[in-house]
Amino acid sequence: MLKHTQELLDIMSRLRHPQEGCAWDLKQDFTSLVPYLIEEAYEVADAIERNDLDDLRSELGDLLLQVVFHSQIANERGLFNFEQVSEGICNKLIRRHPHVFAGAVFNTDEERQQAWEREKAIERQAKSKADEPKSVLSGVARNLPALIECEKIQDRAANHGFDWPDALPVFDKVLEELNEVKEAWQSGDQAHIQEEIGDLLLVAVNLARHLNVNAEVALKESTKKFSRRFQHIEQQVKASGLNLKDCDLAELDALWDQAKQALKLS
Template identity: 90%
Template sequence: MLKHTQNLLDIMARLRHPEEGCAWDVKQDFTSLIPYLIEEAYEVVDAIERNDLDDLRLELGDLLLQVVFHSQIAEEQGLFSFEQVAEGICDKLIRRHPHVFSDAVFNTDEERHQAWEQEKAIERQKKNKTAEPDSVLSGVARNLPALIECEKIQDRAANHGFDWPDVLPVFDKVLEELDEVKEAWQSGDQAHIQEEIGDLLLVTVNLARHLNVNAEVALKESTKKFSRRFQYIEQQLEASGLNLKDCELAELDAFWNQAKQALNKK
């Protein structure tokens, strides 16, 4: 094993030592570490989006620490070790790439994708330890961000033929769902409004799929754009001696259009 990898494992074991370790590290378990695992994954994404490669190196280290932390807890309980975690992903990569590690031949990307999905389906079947019936949708993590989960579910269904043949009917479906949201709003039934908003979001994700857009990334970028424009408005109001809450909507809208023009030039 590489020197620094082994050093990291040794440090983690020392931190978890019941008498000589760190009290905070010792009391952690799989569940208590979930927020840190999620946070570190998002911080890796943030470093990538900022193109800060030095920070990316550091954040990947923090994410690796979470893998080592969980592996150490598992080893203490006699479940598995870090070495077995590494062994498992090595085996999976080899299984899923028979065109690289054996004599399989794929003539098109579609053939390669179908073989990948077939292997994943076999793995899901082996992992299914519940009484739930096997489904092509099985195995999608329930705690994913909603947009990512939605996209993965739709991809699974599409891979088995449940999808529109092209994008035009999806545009029509978005408009149909938007009309249904309006009808629900007019009814005043809050539960129905929520349901129809959910349907609108779902079909919007489907539209993004058909246009080869990652819905999660698209929404993130639009949220950032909104924040930049809103902060521009705040700056202009402050420079003018105005208070945000005291302004009429028409004034704010004018500042918003000004922000669009100003920031689009940068």
Template identity: 75%
Template sequence: MARLRDPDTGCAWDVKQDFRSLIPYTIEEAYEVADAIERDDFDDLRGELGDLLLQVVFHSRIAEERGLFDFEQVAGAIGDKLVRRHPHVFADAKFDSDEQRQQAWETAKAEERQQKRPADADESVLAGVAQSLPALVQCEKIQNRAASHGFDWPAVEPVFDKVREELQEVHEAWQSGDQAHIHEEVGDLLLVAVNLARHLKVNPEIALREATRKFTRRFNFIEREVKASGRQLLDCELAELDALWNEAKRRLQSQ
């Protein structure tokens, strides 16, 4: 990477990159790692992990050129963090449950944030959650932060009640015809749905991705069946498409 970044003998494209210009590539490579894992394509995963590692090397090299830090410090910092956050492995701490371990993890993260926070920075426990995260991931992280400081339902059943309440409010907003109100209430419904997933120990981002893939498989089945009949989707009545959907659910149960 040092040779690629050399202003005299390097690659013109690599030389002109900076932290900001690399943002879309870094995000893209992380998603491609996830895609390889979800496809169980481990040959591809090896390559995609290399591509993601390249992004770490690239950013580290730019930082080194600016006298900020280097790759060795990046690797050393994550090693130190892993030791610090696993006192039950690297020290003599004992946890009796996953809940205790998770609470200790969140406490350690909060202490790290406090140490890094400037004196005049936002004191909110929610500060520091990246604004560029996918909405579901950001929502879950913020709710976990709030929960770790006591703002949470003590059981699952009240969350179900809240989902029903928010769904009713969406319906009422729809009846009002106020699009801005509908927008707001749909957002509230999605937020409490993430909260329900969290209480049920389900990752909402992964669950939605899997549900979307399942929808895609079933819809593809419908497309194949309609094509086999010599027609197009728009030629079919909704009742027929719905029947094909149910057939897809039956045939593709294990997929």
């Protein structure tokens, strides 16, 4: 094993030592570490988005720590260890890439993707419990961001024939769902409004799929664009000696249009 990999494992073991370890580290378990695991994954993504490669190296280390931390807890309970985690992912990568490791030939990306999905289906079947209902949707992580979970669920269904043939009918479905949101809003039934908003978001994700757009990335980019424009408005209002609350909506809308033009040229 590489020097610093073993050093990291030794440090984690010492931090979890019952008598000589760190009190905070000793209190942690699989569940308590979940928020940190998710946070570190997002911080890796943020470093990549900012193209900060020094920070990326650091954040990957923080994410690796979470893998080591979970592996250490599992080892203490006699479940598995870091070496077995590494072995598992090595075996999975080899299974899923028969064109690299087993001489298989795929003539198109579609053939390769179909083989990948078949292998994943076999893996899901092997992991499923006898009393669990069998479904092609089984195995999608419940803690994924909602847009990503929705896209994965729809991809699974589409791979088994449940999908529109192209984007055109999805546009119609978006309009249909939007009208149903308006009807729910007019009814004043908040639970119904929430349900219909959910349906609208779901079909918007479906439209994104058909247009080969990642819904999570698209929303992230639009949110950043909104933030840039709003910050431009803040700067203009501050320069005039006012506060945002001093301006009426018409004034803010005019500044928004200015921001769109100014940032489009920058």
